[in-house]
Amino acid sequence: MTFITEDFLLKSEFAKTLYHDYAADLPIIDYHNHLPPKEIAENRVFENITQVWLAGDHYKWRAMRALGIDEKYITGNASDKEKFLKWAETTPYTVRNPLYHWTHLELKGYFGIDELLSAENAEVIYETTSEKLQEESFSTQGLLLQKNVEYLCTTDDPTDTLMYHQQITADKVNSRVFPTFRPDKAYAVDNPTQYLSFLESLAAVSQLEINSYDDLIVALENRVDYFHEKGCRLADHGLEQLYAVDKDAISCAVVFQKLKSKKLLSPKEKQVFVSTTLLLLCRMYHKRGWVQQFHLGSIRNNNTRLLNTLGPDSGFDSIGDFSQANALSWFLNQLDHTDELSKTILYNLNPSQNEVFASMAGNFNDGSTRGKVQYGSAWWFLDQKDGIEKQINTLSNIGLLSCFVGMLTDSRSFLSFPRHEYFRRILCNLIGNDVVSGELPADEKWLGKIVSDICYNNSKSYFGL
Missing domain, CATH: 3.20.20.140 (Metal-dependent hydrolases)
Known part of the structure; x- marks a missing residue:
């Protein structure tokens, strides 16, 4: 929780x-x-959470660069899933940055996810949210x-x-x-x-x-x-x-x-x-x-x-x-x-x-x-x-x-x-x-x-x- x-x-x-x-x-x-x-x-339907959440978000990009993550996983040619996994890896290290609050407000407010995002649960959350995004309400x-x-x-x-x-x-x-x-x-x-x-x-x-x-x-x-x-x-x-x-x-x-x-x-x-x-x-x-x-x-x-x-x-x-x-x-x-x-x-x-x-x-x-x-x-x-x-x-x-x-x-x-x-x-x-x-x-x-x-x-x- x-x-x-x-x-x-x-x-x-x-x-x-x-x-x-x-x-x-x-x-x-x-x-x-x-x-x-x-x-x-x-009325675009996003294929996955990376497309709706990470694309164009230079707040997250700055945090990932500060953590030493390669640009390949930020704006580069890595897959959408790879980019999300790198963001999930970054999230626990954003404590006291507003990104930490925003991330969990958004996961809970839109997807009902009542967990702290991390490398450990990233794959499950990626699949869960990507599936949810195919619904009409998303x-x-x-x-x-x-x-x-x-x-x-x-x-x-x-x-x-x-x-x-x-x-x-x-x-x-x-x-x-x-x-x-x-x-x-x-x-x-x-x-x-x-x-x-x-x-x-x-x-x-x-x-x-x-x-x-x-x-x-x-x-x-x-x-x-x-x-x-x-x-x-x-x-x-x-x-x-x-x-x-x-x-x-x-x-x-x-x-x-x-x-x-x-x-x-x-x-x-x-x-x-x-x-x-x-x-x-x-x-x-x-x-x-x-x-x-x-x-x-x-x-x-x-x-x-x-x-x-x-x-x-x-x-x-x-x-x-x-x-x-x-x-x-x-x-x-x-x-x-x-x-x-x-x-x-x-x-x-x-x-x-x-x-x-x-x-x-x-x-x-x-x-x-x-x-x-x-x-x-x-x-x-x-x-x-x-x-x-x-x-x-x-x-x-x-x-x-x-x-x-x-x-x-x-x-x-x-x-x-x-x-x-x-x-x-x-x-x-x-x-x-x-x-x-x-x-x-x-x-x-x-x-x-x-x-x-x-x-x-x-x-x-x-x-x-």
């Missing part, structure tokens, strides 16, 4: 009541993930239904046709699936050759010629309109940092022509181009009533040798130490000054800047919308018990936890939805601890409402679902 009991992480009777009566059974709104819409539309749509996923928002490039989203809508899949506009390639100007390739794709899908910076903005707005027609109401941006720039010092029209000539930009030219393009996009979002998200602080592709071998998103990214406060303030103020600041969620990756982000969000809450600017949930390297607790505590100390829109998976795995359960348990335990210590009144109905709002109601209202 595993340690995952019905009261896992719940240290007081009040916490147990909050979780079981006010959080556990609520539907899930997963407003940011990286699940492939194609697999939902086609297709992609079945897995979403199992965890009561009411809404989810994928992450989509501006050049995407959204054909699979249209198919999902037409088929009336139980879980509502919406696209999210992710225009990172529109200002990813470090590699001019790659940028020109993106421009070709953007021109083709928007059916426009892109010969100037003005053409680029017209094409991007064309795609924003297209996404809006297909139900999109969110945009997302992954950046190291934002920039405070003098937009009049450098012409984006000139910078664009330099890119067209495959010339590298200076740091200042890049900053002006990125900042100007983002501001124009954000004004488009505001006009259409979208929510905008900014994931800030990662330093990507650190290991160039393995990047060249395995490609991006393979587990070689980390926390950056970029200066954030001044540029973030400048950027948000540019939009707020003209009353064009949309509902905004700010995600921070460096825990030393938790208070910076939480206090910055408060600067731009103007009373027009409940929780208009959000200090977003703990993400990526901070998406673990300690990181979640710190994010909740920081938000509680500086802002209003009661207005928080709650958790998301930010995952590429269809078995990742117990992360919502994990968050809900941690939230209820923290509030329960405050009641036990006498720091909050034992008002079950009121605190229960706060919990339900954070876990579900706030998101549904905030995103207009």
